[in-house]
Amino acid sequence: MKILECQDLTKEYLSGETVVKAVDHVNLSFEQGEFCAITGPSGSGKSTLLHLMGALEHPTSGSVLYGGQTLASYTDHQLSILRRRRFGFVFQAYNLVQELTGYENILLPVMLDHKKPDEEYLRQVIDILGIEDRLGHLPSAMSGGQQQRIAIARALANRPSILFADEPTGNLDGKSGREVLSLLKYAGKQLGITLILVTHDQHVAEQAQRILTIEDGTIVTDTKFGVM
């Protein structure tokens, strides 16, 4: 079942007077529970593609369809609700809210949705990620790896359908990177979440069921592997 689809997706930027096509007429689709890695050299447009699919940016042309409905028809408010309920994001720079503790950061999307947190589910996520002892700390008192785990927990807090991860291991050392990646895979599998991950690291990409290679904004290879 297709959960997300890109149709003729294009994103152009103005760099001085030159128009740069970051994403150039991309057509793609993702299945429910799929783990896909988008890879490519720096500046190839992989992050932009992820941002477009995650409704963080508006495309210049083309459309992104979630559950068969184009995101262009969503109002800004509806997009916010979509992001808080259906999508989860993990960024390279963690992007935790500095004033909130680890636990409060995790609760953030739940609280924005004015819901009661599902404590059992959250306990499960926290256990999976192994961040029990950092929940009462502010982000500034955590290491990079710990912050990224909190960010993953936050992304999973509202049981999203899709988890977008932009270079989640980019700021981490090798060991921490590997741990975070394993956790992402494990959590995705356990919770049945579609995982779309951007990386320029070939070793990270090789962990995915499907690898998309992008160059100059165009998908050059789309390789699917068996169930891992």
Added chain:
Amino acid sequence: MAKNLTATAIALRNLQNRRKHYLTLAIGIILAMIFSSGVPFFYSCMRASQQELVNRKLGKQDYIVFNTQDFDWEKLESQGVFQETPGFAHIQRFAWTGEDVDKGTAIGWLDSRAMELYYPQIQQGRWPQEPGEIAVEANALARMQLEPELNSTITLNSVVSNGEGYGENQQEVSYRLVGILGDKRQNLEFQARNVQIAVPLGSGGEEVKTPTAQLPAAFVCAQEPIPAGGKEIAAAYFNLNPEKEEEFIFLPSFVWEKSIQIFPESSSLGESGDIQNSSLLLVALATMLALLSCFGIANVFSSNLKERRQQIGMYRALGATRWQILDIFGREALLICLACTPVSVALSYFGVKFFAWCMGENFVFLPNLLLLAAGAGVGILSVLISALVPLMGAARVSPMQAIRSAQWMRQMRQHRVRSQTDFDLPRLLAKRRGMFDRWRQISVCIILGLTVFASCLGVGSLVGSYRNIGATIQPFDYEIRLSSYYGNGNNFVNTLGLNDLISQQEAQKCLELPYVKNIYGEKECYVNLLIDGEVPDYLLLHEFFNIRSESRYSFNVPSLQGQMNADNFWDLIQSKENPTYLEVKEAAGYTQEAINTQLVAKSGRLLASMEDQVIAGKIDLDKLDSGEEIIVCAPEKIGFFWEFDSDGSGSCGMLDLSKEEEKYSRVEKSDLKKVMVTADSCFQVGQELTLSLLVDDGSGKLTREDRTVKIGAIVRTGEAFWGNSFAVYTTVAGLGCFTQPFDFKNLHVELEQGTAEQIDAQMVRALEALFPGYNIRSYYSQVQQQKEYFITSLIATGSLIAVFSAISISLISNGITAQIREGKRAIGTLRAVGATEQDIVRCYELQIAKMILWGTVLGLLGCGFEYLFHYLTGGRFTLWPGLVLPAVMCLVCMVNLRLRVRQVIRQSIVENIREL
């Protein structure tokens, strides 16, 4: 590429790159510089206006010496006694109309230097240029009861100067009136009471003494011939060299006897005080606005530098010293400041010029290059000083801040944070952010509190000023009052002839003036209240204060000094009877105790207007007229206090304790040790009083007349309580029941309705002419002045509140803007996890509401404090501005916040969260 990358080059590059960001700062700097430059400009305007007023009313000279034609002025001048060469008025004759010689004027011509010093103000026409032409001061024309048209001929009686004074032969003289001048002699006359010069009246040997017989108020040209046999007399005009005053005191004694020394502080220049009040108000306002603007600049700089913390951290990481950071960013400030200087100084200059123009001819602004430079200097200095504080803070930024906020992290680590399991995000963020950004919050709260406080007080004061206008409006238009009243004797006895009071005939003359509808006189005398048996404390306090005091608040009783202390003062003062009292008691044959007070006879109309002051009884004018009743003016409770100075001497005062403000005005404020004796009023309506009038006709023989009267009404004292714990009021007819006729002390003139506006100036002049030496008070012009003052206050208070509010709003908005810019990434993160615009706006709204709430509470607390302790305004303030203003500010800030957030949200989430 620049060959040398200097600090100036970096500063210029920064300015180029951050043009948009600096626009707000530049506007703030221009505002601050306008106000800062305004301080010396307003001050200069005040000084120049005061000087100009003095010059116009009195002339530029310090001294005028009469009859000086034979004195060797050149010798004195060579000794450097004068600042500049003296000028001379050459007096040719003394002229008058009809029989009123004492209302005439000297006629003469001024040499060029005297002209410069006397500074004549031509109101109409021109200065005489040919023989036979004359220019006369308006008041001199009025005194001579002349109302000629310009270019008409005036004919006067005159005596011609004979080289020493005036000759005895009277002759008629005619001139063509070519100019009417502004009054000067009228003002100088107040300062020349002792210069009585005799004017002969023909060959009979009679003469009239007039204080300014040789001070010309009528001028002819230098070519005007003096009649044969006459010889001009000279009056010298000059400014003394203060360093050579010693030489001047060796002048012949006649110089001292016949000179006027001009004191510009004289009471005749009341407007000078108005200029000073208005200008000082504006200087204070400009200073306050400049300070607030500087505070605003410091805040904008602080926000600006906070936004650029990473840039500064990067410089530091690359090896820039603190001084270099200060240098680079200080140059930015200096460059913007220099760029803003011409506009700011020009705006400030035109602002003060406009102010002077608005305030009328009494205000002049005479700028020069030095003043403009001073204005620019003060402006630049104030901006640089206000920028220095945030710059010094910025220079302390650690290199770590290039990577992340080390300071913030440090603060965070110092606080224990408990995770909330169920929270409202905006509320939680507002709480956490507020906790860590407390200095900004505190400063905003303080400014806002001041705004609320100032607005409550300012509006309260305006309401008070408005009410004062109402209180000044009298049932008459003019008051004629003796300029110096010596009292009638020794407070028990009325000695006749001590004062030159207004007779019934003079009052009648006044009634005959055009447009005068009615006149009301006020008479006053001392009367003794005779008491059988023990004197009540209320009257004892009154008596002690009246008998022994030389003035209201400060006096010493030599015989009691050193003996008196807080414990024995009341017994001691009761044991010392005034010797004068004992003498009078014996001479009058009093067997009872006599308590002296004033019997004031007012017009029925004025007494009727006192209805709202009645405490008990009823004002019955018929019974007052018949002498059956009197009105007692007596507070319900009085307090007599004594303050002890360190040397054992003391000062005393009397308070009307039935008035709230009296309690606070004196008792609560002084740090001196004091004791106070209080007493309740001993008067009741219907009570019979025996009033005894003692009159000395000048021969020393006393005439006594006693009358028994009933108290018809008891009234409280008016706005001001001058220490008379009680006085007796009646009508003029009521006072007439005593056989002794008294003349009028004051005269009140009522004009026909609606005429005061047109003829106020002429009427004042006519009254001055009719009553020379009296103070003429125009209530019409006083009300006009109060209205002007009210408008000035309204503008000043309005501007103050507006600027206070603007600064508060700008502080909050700048804070929010800086926080939004700084927190762009946090906003992006919140958006990425699903926060809507409303959620984000609420995070900041709560902070604004919190700051405004605290500021309002602070301001209202200040008002409450003022209400309780009456330090500034006697508790006079209005509450509603303190509530409305924060509400308006809140609204403005909210709108601004939404615009700012929308600006950030207009960018994509990716742009928001992108690393620098």
